Amino acid sequence: MSAALRTMVLGLGNLVMSDDGVGVRVVNHLADWYRFPDDVVLLDGGTLGLDILPRLEGIDRLLVVDAVDNGKSPGDLVRLVGDEVPVALSTKLSPHQMGLKDLLAVAELQGILPTEVVLAGVQPGSIEMGMELSVEVEGALSGLAGLVLSELERWGVAPAQ
Numbered sequence: 001m002s003a004a005l006r007t008m009v010l011g012l013g014n015l016v017m018s019d020d021g022v023g024v025r026v027v028n029h030l031a032d033w034y035r036f037p038d039d040v041v042l043l044d045g046g047t048l049g050l051d052i053l054p055r056l057e058g059i060d061r062l063l064v065v066d067a068v069d070n071g072k073s074p075g076d077l078v079r080l081v082g083d084e085v086p087v088a089l090s091t092k093l094s095p096h097q098m099g100l101k102d103l104l105a106v107a108e109l110q111g112i113l114p115t116e117v118v119l120a121g122v123q124p125g126s127i128e129m130g131m132e133l134s135v136e137v138e139g140a141l142s143g144l145a146g147l148v149l150s151e152l153e154r155w156g157v158a159p160a161q
Contacts, residue, residue: 004039005060007157008114009148010052012045012066012100019074019124019137023065026145034159040152049099056107062114063151064100065144067124067137074125075136077143079151085119116155120147 011027013020024044031042041059045052056062064085070078086101107113122144125134133141152159 004037005155006039006041006058007061007063007152007155008041008043008055008059009063009065009152010043010045012047012064014047016129016131018126018128018130018132019067019122019134020127022067022122022124022133022137022141022144025133026065026141026148029141029145030148030159034161036159037157040157040159047099050103050106052103053106053110053112056103056112056114059112059114061116061155062118063148064117064119064121065148066100066119066121067127068119068121070121070123072123073136074123074134075140076123077140077147078119078121078123079147080119080121082117085117118151120144120151 009027011023013023015021015024024046027042027044036042043055068078086104104113104117122137122140125136
């Protein structure tokens, strides 16, 4: 019998910059409402960037949850896979996105980049200082959490409530 693939769900963002904190909020919501198998790690990565690198060792699949400026309307969801992820991060929304791009590049150089990388994101409406999400992103929270759960299901991960 083969070992289970290790999966990390990484929420990124700055909670004091309005919609930028959406990835952290979704990961915290999932941790509060679901129980995950032992081979799944939920990580509030905040704005850590390269500090996350050691945590990627032994991870086979990485699902990043974040606000992503993809030129769409605020609240629109986006799913990016593999090489699409660093390309999307070329348009810098906030400092942590350069950190994520660097993290993925260094992980690849060190041979620890997960074989599957997916970014589940939402187009922000505001990244101004503030603790509240914009109305559009607040309305998209359940859809973003659903996108994360769907991706996990595609990978054969079934959290329990």
